[in-house]
Amino acid sequence: MYVSKQKHMHNEHTDEHFQFRIDNGEYIEPRDYMPEAYRKNLIRQISQHAHSEVIGMQPEGNWITRAPSLRSKQILLAKIQDEGGHGLYLYSAAETLGVSRTEMIEQLHAGKAKYSNIFNYPSLNWADIGAIGWLVDGAAIVNQVSLQRTSYGPYSRAMVRICKEESFHQRQGYEIMATMMKGTKDQQAMAQDAMNRWWWPALMMFGPHDTDSPHSKDAMKWKIKRETNDELRQKFIDKTIPQAELIGLTVPDKDLKWNEAAKKYDHGEINWEEFYSVIKGDGPCNKQRLSHHIKYHEDGVWVREAAEAHKLKTNLSVV
Amino acid sequence: MTTKEALYNYSLRMGDNALILGHRLSEWCSKAPIIEEDLALTNVALDMIGRAQAFLKYSAILKNEGQTEDDLAYCRSEKEYHNHLITEQPNGDFAHTIARQLYISIFEYHFFSHLEQSADVEFAAIAAKAVKEVKYHREHAIDWTIRLGDGTAESHKRMQAAINDLWMWTGELFEMDEVDTILLKDGISVDLAPIRDLWKKELDKVLLEAMLVFPEAEYMQSGSRKGIHTENMGHILSEMQYLQRAYPDAKW
Ligand SMILES: [Fe+2]
Ligand SMILES: [Fe+2]
Secondary structure, eight states: OOOOSGGGGGGTTSHHHHHHHHHTTOOBOTTSOOOHHHHHHHHHHHHHHHHHHHHTHHHHHTTGGGOSSHHHHHHHHHHHHHHHHHHHHHHHHHHTTTOOHHHHHHHHHTTSSOOOGGGGSOOOSHHHHHHIIIIIHHHHHHHHHHHTTOSBHHHHHHHHHHHHHHHHHHHHHHHHHHHHHTSOHHHHHHHHHHHHHHHHHHHHTTOSOGGGOTTHHHHHHTTSSOSOHHHHHHHHHHHHHHHHHHTTOOOSOTTOEEETTTTEEEOOOOOHHHHHHHHHTOSSSHHHHHHHHHHHHHHTHHHHHHHHHHHHHHHHHHO | OOHHHHHHHHHHHHHHHHHHHHHHHHTTTTTSSSHHHHHHHHHHHHHHHHHHHHHHHHHHHHHTSSOOHHHHHHSOOGGGOOOOGGGGSOOOSHHHHHHHHHHHHHHHHHHHHHHTTOSSHHHHHHHHHHHHHHHHHHHHHHHHHHHHHHSOHHHHHHHHHHHHHHHTTSGGGGOOOHHHHHHHHTTOSOOHHHHHHHHHHHHHHHHHHTTOOOOOOOOOOOOGGGTOOOTHHHHHHHHHTHHHHHOTTOOO
16 A cells, blocks of 8 residues: 655645545655644554553453463463563554653653553452453454554554454453353352453443544544444444353343344443543542552662663773 | 382472462562563563473372372462472562572573483473573573662662572572482482582672672571471462362362
């Protein structure tokens, strides 16, 4: 889809030309002209995405030392490691837009940059590790597959790498749920309990309805986003319901039913009051997640300073 | 003690060392000074859990009572674990974790390099894999020891404190009992006396480069051979074994 630059060389630093390239399906690269609002919108989205990967390590990390088998411990550790890696790719992608990781972390700590609301919910039993992989990574994949075609080159490429790993996470999470549903009464109850607590927050991951989504219009015009919140949410629901049914889990939505005419599931209304309240800061783990990040970031100051000082001395002695 | 029993004990010890150190390292998840370090420590933890799995699986086969590696990892009581006490020491600050890694990884590098020649094929195979992994663990620990020793006044102070604090747990790494000597005759186990010399020599070099003082304290604490642990162990197990103990009939 790459169209030669020369063709439009005469006016390449204008918003019109930029929109022409977007409409033409071209990828925008770091050195290309882009409107300031596009750059800001991307930094907001990519840094939020990076922070989500990193903050998401906390609820899963909560079960590492209690994972019930050596195999499950390895899978969980490797998964969380992948998420940290995703955070790194994404911080790098955002850095191509002229913002540093340090600045992004400062914005996170100041409450100016967000992370996905889903991680403000607690992981309370082992099945939560299954539910997070299956539902949370499952929802993330739907969003990220769509973002593989996002208009900003570095973001798109990061998404391609990330999607490959996310589908493993989703399968591994589903495997935990399936194993528990085949297990004892206690295990089945844990799995259903996890399903009950994670289902609605997973649906909220796609954001408000299209009609109420403040950043969506520009993001769609610039092809940062390729599909709307509601379209993506529907895709997730349609692919997940049969998986839940297959292992005997009940979806906690009494209004859920198959719509034969539309060939999709109709679902009940999402509790938007809860959604906005958690975004605002009033969720079960908002304070915990952020203060955890701040605490360990601050605990690490002396280590980072030492590494910096040592590097400086080593460089000096080489010269 | 028969050779078979000695083999079982030897394998179990190595499994327990990896299991408990892996547990401690995995506690760093989401708490490291930078994400890169989070990933590096998780990598070491993953190697350890993988190694624990291999040794405990072999232990279960040697015992031949129908147990699995998970039964051994999760269903023993405290006194039945034989990990070196240093592996169960708390992570402390980053310098303490690095000091623990430094002591253990230099030891393990030389230990597994020798166990690679073991007359027991299974030990030799697991050791060959371990040597490759430990090379990275050792490099990681040495790099950080130097960085922290040389970095700032604060990091130097913390690194020296960590080296001193953990020193008393290092004597145990080189202890030998009946298990070791029975297997040594058949060329299965590793003679730890020469390993100690190699370890000291290398440690000396690293500490010198890091401008740290080699610890002089003579007191060494031991106990793991007899299953006598520190107070830490009960807490590690109550966490690690939580699900297995709470739901004994469940399969995970
Ligand atoms: Fe991820
Ligand atoms: Fe993931």
